Amino acid sequence: MSALRLLSSAVRRAPSTLAQQRRGYAEVADKISLSLVLPHQAIFTSKDVVQVNVAAATGDMGILANHVPSIEALRPGMIEVIDSGNSSKKWFASGGFATVHPGNKLTINVVEAAPLESFSPEAVRANLQEALKVVAGNGSEEDKMEARIEADVYEALQHALGSK
Numbered sequence: 001m002s003a004l005r006l007l008s009s010a011v012r013r014a015p016s017t018l019a020q021q022r023r024g025y026a027e028v029a030d031k032i033s034l035s036l037v038l039p040h041q042a043i044f045t046s047k048d049v050v051q052v053n054v055a056a057a058t059g060d061m062g063i064l065a066n067h068v069p070s071i072e073a074l075r076p077g078m079i080e081v082i083d084s085g086n087s088s089k090k091w092f093a094s095g096g097f098a099t100v101h102p103g104n105k106l107t108i109n110v111v112e113a114a115p116l117e118s119f120s121p122e123a124v125r126a127n128l129q130e131a132l133k134v135v136a137g138n139g140s141e142e143d144k145m146e147a148r149i150e151a152d153v154y155e156a157l158q159h160a161l162g163s164k
Helices: 003-013 016-022 120-137 139-163
Strands: 032-038 041-049 053-054 060-064 070-074 077-082 088-093 097-100 105-110 113-115
Touching: 003 070, 032 077, 041 077, 053 097, 053 105, 060 097, 077 139, 088 139, 120 139
Parallel strands: 032 105
Antiparallel strands: 032 041, 053 060, 053 070, 053 077, 070 097, 077 088, 088 113, 097 105
């Protein structure tokens, strides 16, 4: 008997075993327990939510219940929390880590975060232009590198404000 026929025969004989090993999408009714913490404040402590969207270093990421356990570095960007009423709350975070634990638990540790609505698009635009002037100026390499980081954060904030 060929290996392919043997394998397909085994799958037909034991469909319930294979079904238990498959990982599917999270059920809509499932919740994930979110803790969003800063060094000086806990924004959420074990709050049940439907979905959390984060700006991971590897790309934007949506986290639902039954997500595979992982640790993701976060870049400056938006954290969106969607609760069971389909309402969403958005924060801008400077960076940090998101840890998905087994048992539908998510911990997000960030250095600094603020509600997205607390930022003025005009102030962000002005501060971005100022940082870019320093980057292009005649200052020291250290000043230019700090200004480049500042500009990157303002660009991420400007993008987050544009997708409000």
